[in-house]
Amino acid sequence: MRFDVQRLGPADLGMILDLQDRIRSALPDPSVFQTSTPEFIAYCLADGGRCYRVVYEGEPVAYRMVYFPRDRAFNLAKDTTLPASRYEAVAHWDTVAVLPAWRGHGLARLMNARALRELTDTGIRHVFSTSSPANPHGVRTLMEAGFQPIGLVEKFGGKLRFLLYRPYPQPWPDPPAAPPGPGPGLGRTGPEERLIAFSAADELAQAFRDGWSSAGLRFDEPAGPGDPARHGPARLRMVRRPLPFRIVAPR
DSSP states (O other): OOOOEEEEEEEEEHHHHHHHHHHHHHHGGGGSSSOOOOHHHHHTTTTSEEEEEEEEETTEEEEEEEEEOTTSSOGHHHHHHHHGGGGGGGGEEEEEEGGGGGTTTTHHHHHHHHHHHHHTTTTTOOOEEEOOOTHHHHHHHHHHHTTTEEEEETTTTTTTEEEEEEEESSSSOOOOOOOSSSTTTTTOOSSSEEEETOOOOHHHHHHHHHHHEEEEEEEEEEOOOTTTSOOOEEEEEEOOOOOOOOOOOOO
Protein backbone atom coordinates (compact mmCIF):
# COMPACT_ATOMS: atom_id res chain seq x y z
CA MET A 1 0.00 0.00 0.00
CA ARG A 2 1.16 3.51 -0.78
CA PHE A 3 0.27 6.27 1.68
CA ASP A 4 0.93 9.93 0.91
CA VAL A 5 1.61 12.38 3.77
CA GLN A 6 0.58 15.94 2.85
CA ARG A 7 0.99 19.21 4.70
CA LEU A 8 -2.24 21.20 4.99
CA GLY A 9 -3.12 24.87 4.88
CA PRO A 10 -6.00 27.22 5.80
CA ALA A 11 -8.11 26.05 2.85
CA ASP A 12 -8.24 22.54 4.37
CA LEU A 13 -10.31 23.45 7.44
CA GLY A 14 -13.50 21.85 6.11
CA MET A 15 -11.66 18.66 5.20
CA ILE A 16 -10.28 18.24 8.73
CA LEU A 17 -13.65 18.98 10.33
CA ASP A 18 -15.28 16.37 8.10
CA LEU A 19 -12.57 13.78 8.80
CA GLN A 20 -12.77 14.52 12.53
CA ASP A 21 -16.53 13.86 12.47
CA ARG A 22 -16.09 10.65 10.47
CA ILE A 23 -13.48 9.32 12.87
CA ARG A 24 -15.50 10.20 15.95
CA SER A 25 -18.72 8.67 14.64
CA ALA A 26 -16.91 5.43 13.71
CA LEU A 27 -15.72 4.80 17.28
CA PRO A 28 -17.59 2.36 19.54
CA ASP A 29 -17.59 5.08 22.22
CA PRO A 30 -17.37 8.50 20.52
CA SER A 31 -17.00 10.24 23.89
CA VAL A 32 -13.39 9.04 24.21
CA PHE A 33 -12.34 11.19 21.24
CA GLN A 34 -11.41 14.75 22.21
CA THR A 35 -12.57 16.88 19.26
CA SER A 36 -11.05 20.25 18.33
CA THR A 37 -13.00 23.42 17.65
CA PRO A 38 -12.99 25.01 14.18
CA GLU A 39 -11.22 28.03 15.70
CA PHE A 40 -8.40 25.91 17.12
CA ILE A 41 -7.94 23.96 13.89
CA ALA A 42 -7.91 27.19 11.87
CA TYR A 43 -5.20 28.60 14.17
CA CYS A 44 -3.02 25.51 13.65
CA LEU A 45 -3.59 25.56 9.88
CA ALA A 46 -2.44 29.16 9.68
CA ASP A 47 0.72 30.28 11.51
CA GLY A 48 -0.18 28.66 14.82
CA GLY A 49 1.10 25.19 14.04
CA ARG A 50 1.45 22.52 11.38
CA CYS A 51 -1.18 20.08 10.14
CA TYR A 52 -0.82 16.95 8.02
CA ARG A 53 -3.02 14.28 6.53
CA VAL A 54 -2.47 10.81 5.12
CA VAL A 55 -4.12 10.08 1.77
CA TYR A 56 -4.75 6.64 0.32
CA GLU A 57 -6.01 6.42 -3.25
CA GLY A 58 -7.14 10.04 -3.13
CA GLU A 59 -9.04 9.75 0.16
CA PRO A 60 -7.88 11.24 3.51
CA VAL A 61 -7.70 8.56 6.20
CA ALA A 62 -5.76 10.24 9.04
CA TYR A 63 -4.55 13.61 10.29
CA ARG A 64 -2.05 15.05 12.76
CA MET A 65 -2.03 18.54 14.27
CA VAL A 66 1.00 20.30 15.78
CA TYR A 67 0.18 23.35 17.92
CA PHE A 68 2.38 26.36 18.77
CA PRO A 69 0.77 27.64 22.00
CA ARG A 70 3.00 30.70 22.46
CA ASP A 71 1.35 32.91 25.09
CA ARG A 72 -2.11 31.36 24.71
CA ALA A 73 -3.90 30.01 27.79
CA PHE A 74 -3.45 26.29 27.02
CA ASN A 75 0.28 25.64 27.08
CA LEU A 76 1.53 22.38 28.58
CA ALA A 77 4.77 24.11 29.56
CA LYS A 78 2.72 25.81 32.30
CA ASP A 79 2.72 22.44 34.09
CA THR A 80 6.50 22.89 34.41
CA THR A 81 8.93 25.55 35.57
CA LEU A 82 10.01 26.36 32.01
CA PRO A 83 10.14 30.20 31.99
CA ALA A 84 7.42 32.07 30.12
CA SER A 85 10.17 33.68 28.05
CA ARG A 86 10.68 30.24 26.44
CA TYR A 87 7.05 29.67 25.45
CA GLU A 88 7.77 30.80 21.89
CA ALA A 89 10.03 27.73 21.62
CA VAL A 90 7.27 25.29 22.70
CA ALA A 91 5.20 23.04 20.44
CA HIS A 92 2.44 20.56 21.29
CA TRP A 93 2.05 17.23 19.53
CA ASP A 94 -1.70 17.70 19.54
CA THR A 95 -4.46 15.63 17.94
CA VAL A 96 -3.68 12.55 15.88
CA ALA A 97 -6.62 10.61 14.50
CA VAL A 98 -6.96 7.66 12.12
CA LEU A 99 -10.10 6.15 10.65
CA PRO A 100 -10.60 2.83 12.49
CA ALA A 101 -10.36 0.80 9.28
CA TRP A 102 -6.83 2.17 8.69
CA ARG A 103 -5.32 1.60 12.10
CA GLY A 104 -2.33 -0.71 12.31
CA HIS A 105 -0.61 0.72 9.21
CA GLY A 106 1.80 3.01 11.06
CA LEU A 107 0.11 6.20 9.81
CA ALA A 108 0.81 8.13 13.02
CA ARG A 109 4.50 7.25 12.67
CA LEU A 110 4.56 8.54 9.08
CA MET A 111 3.03 11.87 10.11
CA ASN A 112 5.26 12.15 13.19
CA ALA A 113 8.40 11.70 11.09
CA ARG A 114 7.32 14.32 8.55
CA ALA A 115 6.28 16.82 11.22
CA LEU A 116 9.53 16.44 13.17
CA ARG A 117 11.61 17.01 10.04
CA GLU A 118 9.72 20.20 9.29
CA LEU A 119 10.17 21.82 12.71
CA THR A 120 13.81 22.65 12.06
CA ASP A 121 13.13 26.21 10.83
CA THR A 122 10.62 27.14 13.54
CA GLY A 123 12.84 27.82 16.56
CA ILE A 124 11.04 25.08 18.51
CA ARG A 125 13.19 23.57 21.27
CA HIS A 126 10.63 21.96 23.62
CA VAL A 127 7.88 19.61 22.43
CA PHE A 128 5.11 18.40 24.74
CA SER A 129 2.20 16.01 24.37
CA THR A 130 -0.34 14.15 26.49
CA SER A 131 -1.70 10.62 26.32
CA SER A 132 -3.96 8.48 28.46
CA PRO A 133 -2.39 5.79 30.68
CA ALA A 134 -5.25 3.62 29.40
CA ASN A 135 -3.77 3.83 25.87
CA PRO A 136 -0.30 2.26 26.08
CA HIS A 137 -0.06 1.77 22.32
CA GLY A 138 -0.63 5.51 21.80
CA VAL A 139 2.07 6.22 24.38
CA ARG A 140 4.40 3.81 22.58
CA THR A 141 3.88 5.62 19.25
CA LEU A 142 4.85 8.92 20.89
CA MET A 143 7.87 7.31 22.53
CA GLU A 144 8.99 6.01 19.14
CA ALA A 145 9.00 9.67 18.03
CA GLY A 146 11.35 10.56 20.90
CA PHE A 147 8.85 11.54 23.60
CA GLN A 148 9.06 10.25 27.15
CA PRO A 149 6.47 10.49 29.95
CA ILE A 150 7.74 12.90 32.60
CA GLY A 151 4.64 13.42 34.78
CA LEU A 152 0.94 12.85 35.37
CA VAL A 153 -1.45 15.76 34.93
CA GLU A 154 -5.20 16.28 34.89
CA LYS A 155 -6.51 17.72 31.62
CA PHE A 156 -9.73 17.91 29.59
CA GLY A 157 -12.10 18.19 32.51
CA GLY A 158 -10.11 16.21 35.08
CA LYS A 159 -8.95 13.28 32.93
CA LEU A 160 -5.64 11.77 34.02
CA ARG A 161 -2.96 12.04 31.34
CA PHE A 162 0.74 11.40 30.96
CA LEU A 163 2.65 14.57 30.27
CA LEU A 164 5.23 13.64 27.61
CA TYR A 165 8.25 15.65 26.52
CA ARG A 166 11.06 15.53 24.01
CA PRO A 167 13.90 17.98 23.50
CA TYR A 168 14.31 19.28 19.96
CA PRO A 169 16.21 18.90 17.71
CA GLN A 170 18.72 16.98 19.83
CA PRO A 171 17.79 13.57 21.30
CA TRP A 172 17.53 12.81 24.98
CA PRO A 173 20.90 12.61 26.75
CA ASP A 174 21.92 9.25 28.15
CA PRO A 175 20.82 8.80 31.79
CA PRO A 176 23.62 8.83 34.36
CA ALA A 177 25.04 5.55 35.62
CA ALA A 178 23.73 4.14 38.89
CA PRO A 179 25.92 4.60 41.97
CA PRO A 180 28.41 1.81 42.78
CA GLY A 181 27.22 -1.20 44.73
CA PRO A 182 28.09 -1.67 48.42
CA GLY A 183 30.98 -4.09 47.95
CA PRO A 184 33.82 -5.20 45.65
CA GLY A 185 32.65 -6.39 42.27
CA LEU A 186 29.18 -4.96 42.77
CA GLY A 187 29.61 -1.78 40.79
CA ARG A 188 27.04 -0.94 38.11
CA THR A 189 27.66 0.45 34.67
CA GLY A 190 24.08 1.10 33.51
CA PRO A 191 21.56 3.61 34.80
CA GLU A 192 19.45 2.94 37.88
CA GLU A 193 16.04 1.67 36.72
CA ARG A 194 12.61 0.71 37.97
CA LEU A 195 9.47 -0.67 36.31
CA ILE A 196 6.04 0.71 37.22
CA ALA A 197 2.72 -0.44 35.79
CA PHE A 198 0.59 2.02 33.84
CA SER A 199 -2.28 1.12 36.17
CA ALA A 200 -0.34 2.20 39.30
CA ALA A 201 -1.23 5.90 39.03
CA ASP A 202 -0.25 6.87 42.58
CA GLU A 203 3.11 5.07 42.37
CA LEU A 204 3.82 6.67 38.99
CA ALA A 205 2.89 10.13 40.24
CA GLN A 206 5.21 9.76 43.25
CA ALA A 207 8.06 8.50 41.05
CA PHE A 208 7.71 11.51 38.74
CA ARG A 209 7.74 13.84 41.77
CA ASP A 210 10.90 12.10 43.02
CA GLY A 211 12.75 12.86 39.79
CA TRP A 212 12.17 9.71 37.76
CA SER A 213 11.17 9.87 34.09
CA SER A 214 10.43 7.22 31.51
CA ALA A 215 13.06 5.71 29.23
CA GLY A 216 11.02 2.92 27.69
CA LEU A 217 7.89 0.80 27.76
CA ARG A 218 7.41 -2.91 28.31
CA PHE A 219 4.39 -5.13 27.77
CA ASP A 220 3.99 -8.19 29.98
CA GLU A 221 3.09 -10.48 27.08
CA PRO A 222 5.70 -10.95 24.30
CA ALA A 223 4.93 -10.79 20.61
CA GLY A 224 3.75 -14.04 19.09
CA PRO A 225 4.16 -15.72 15.69
CA GLY A 226 2.47 -13.68 12.99
CA ASP A 227 1.68 -10.89 15.48
CA PRO A 228 4.57 -8.46 15.97
CA ALA A 229 2.66 -6.36 18.51
CA ARG A 230 3.19 -6.94 22.20
CA HIS A 231 0.15 -7.12 24.44
CA GLY A 232 -0.94 -7.34 28.04
CA PRO A 233 -0.43 -4.86 30.88
CA ALA A 234 2.15 -2.17 30.15
CA ARG A 235 4.90 -0.87 32.41
CA LEU A 236 7.13 2.18 32.19
CA ARG A 237 10.87 1.62 32.44
CA MET A 238 11.98 4.61 34.50
CA VAL A 239 15.36 6.23 35.10
CA ARG A 240 16.68 9.32 36.82
CA ARG A 241 18.00 11.98 34.47
CA PRO A 242 18.00 15.78 34.47
CA LEU A 243 15.20 17.75 32.81
CA PRO A 244 15.50 21.39 31.69
CA PHE A 245 12.69 22.23 34.18
CA ARG A 246 10.74 20.82 37.11
CA ILE A 247 7.17 19.51 37.04
CA VAL A 248 4.73 21.63 39.03
CA ALA A 249 1.49 19.70 38.24
CA PRO A 250 -0.47 18.66 41.34
CA ARG A 251 -0.14 14.89 40.74
